[in-house]
Amino acid sequence: MNEAGKPLKSVESVDIQKILEMLPHRYPFLLVDRIIEINDDFSGIAIKNVTVNEPHFMGHFPEQPIMPGVLIVEGMAQACGVIVLINQSSDVRKRVYFMSINEAKFRRPVVPGDTLYYHLRLLQHRRNVWRFAGETFVNGEKVAEAEMTAMITEAI
16 A cells, blocks of 8 residues: 555556656666566566766776766666655655665676666655665676665655
């Protein structure tokens, strides 16, 4: 059940247009291209296609471009925000504010041409604070993981 006591939505896909409606992030800081699954337990899977023309590659190991780990975690957090917001029944516009990152680990570099699969699951929800575990995969190999906490509030 969502906060209004209504059943949660089980969603097969959320496209970029809907993500843009829900999140304030824009290029180059929007790090989710599509949500491919949202389950009724607030778990889900999102994707991000990594391309060489992203601006961070010009300065982060330019001879051998590597996606900064902090941006991978940010992408996971943005996907968590969409998972929560898609199930909000309110007509009031909401904002997601990142509060903490814990247990972050990076297993191998992410490079242009990779497709990130963010796998996310709810760990805890109290009032307007949400804590998720996230794992990011490329070609079935785990490349990163973290726990993220965020606050959902009405947009000002």
